Amino acid sequence: MFNPTDFPKPTLISVNDVKLEVFEMGQQNAGNPIVLCHGWPEHAFSWRYQVPALAKAGYHVMVPNQRGYGNSSCPKEVTAYDIEHLTGDLAALLDHYGYEDATFVGHDWGAMVVWGMALLHPDRVSKVINLSLPYQERGEVPWVEFMEQILGSDYYFVHFNRRPGVADDVLDENTFQFLRNLYRKNEPLREPDPGMAMINLAKAETPLGEPIMSDSELAVFVTAFESTGFTGGINWYRNLDRNWYLLADVNPVIEQPTLMIYGDRDAVPRNESLHKFVPNVEVVNLDCGHWIQQEKPEETTFAILKWLELQDDT
Known part of the structure; x- marks a missing residue:
């Protein structure tokens, strides 16, 4: 398991009217930037296994805790997120370091932000690597409304929107x-319990399956969210x-070279x-x-580095 004390120390950077807590490695590789974007409910620390390998491979690695996370700013207004x-923060991060563009890597909600970055700031994104969450097509019905029709009011995306504050408190x-x-x-396959999955998970006294991290690693996440x-x-x-x-009037096609990593x-x-x-x-x-990237750290890092190497050769 990874020793949390090996993770780089953060810097607080002012960008886009917020402060972002940014973890860096490979500053000696200036000119070859890669930005790693965490998901929910995660932390920059979720990329702990990839950061040293990418720095060793010649990248200037930047891992922000995005707004709402860690020691980064947590604005009160919902629309501030x-x-x-979110993409404006990443564009401003590139400005701060003097980069025109970078390779962006995202997992889960971080992938959603990276897809959005490629749509809203295409000139700032040279390559895209996303894990878990594929590109989400913008259909004819707004996303939460669509999910409510298909998956019901207890689906956690819908619940978060329709019952603000309830899940947050639990x-x-x-x-x-x-x-x-x-x-x-x-985790064993089983029928989902009735109710809201994330609330059920928070109230369950006994975990299922096996932990993906050590107690000291989990403590980093717990301390941040406490x-x-x-x-x-x-x-x-x-x-x-x-x-x-x-996103209504944005060109929906992403032209950048892209790697999509799925978990089976x-x-x-x-x-x-x-x-x-x-x-x-x-x-x-x-x-x-x-x-x-935490369950299969070596395989994930290998897939990313191999793909990046092929891009550089073409």
Whole structure:
């Protein structure tokens, strides 16, 4: 397991009217930037296994705790977490370091932000690497409304939007239990319980499957969320329909070279029409669940480095 004390020390950087906590490695590789974007409910620390390997391979690695996470700013307004603000932070991060563009890597919600970055700031993105969450097609109905029709009001994306504050309070009251129960692998297949999945998880006294990290690693996440609470991260979900409107007039095709990494046991559905919207995509499948880069750190790092090397050769 990874020793948390080996992770680089952060710097607080002022960008886009917020402060971002940024972890850096490989500053000697200035000119070859790569930005790693975490998901929910995660932390820059979720990339701990990839950071040293990327720095060793010649990259200037930047891993921000995005707004709402860690010691980064947590604005109160829900709309401060829409896709324009989140991608604006990353564009401003490049400005801070003097970069025109960079390779962007995202997992889970971080992947959603990276897809959005390629749509809203295409000139700032040289290559895309996303894990778990494929490109989400903008259909005719706003996303939360669509999910409510298909998956019902208890589906956690919908619940976060329709019952603001309810899940936040439960997760805040059960931070350790929730994160311990969430970060698992090899969970037995079973019928989902009625109710809201994340609330159920936070209240469950016994975790299923196996932990994906050591107690000291889990403590990094627990300490961060005990400090911030979960509302900032959940507010990303509360902007899904707003994002749907904000992307109405944007060219939906992503032209950059792209690597999409799926976990074969991930509950997040694949996008069968991925090539339609991301024509220059290569797909890699790993035998794991949702927490891809933490469950299969060596395989994930190898897939990323191998693909990047091929891009540099072409």
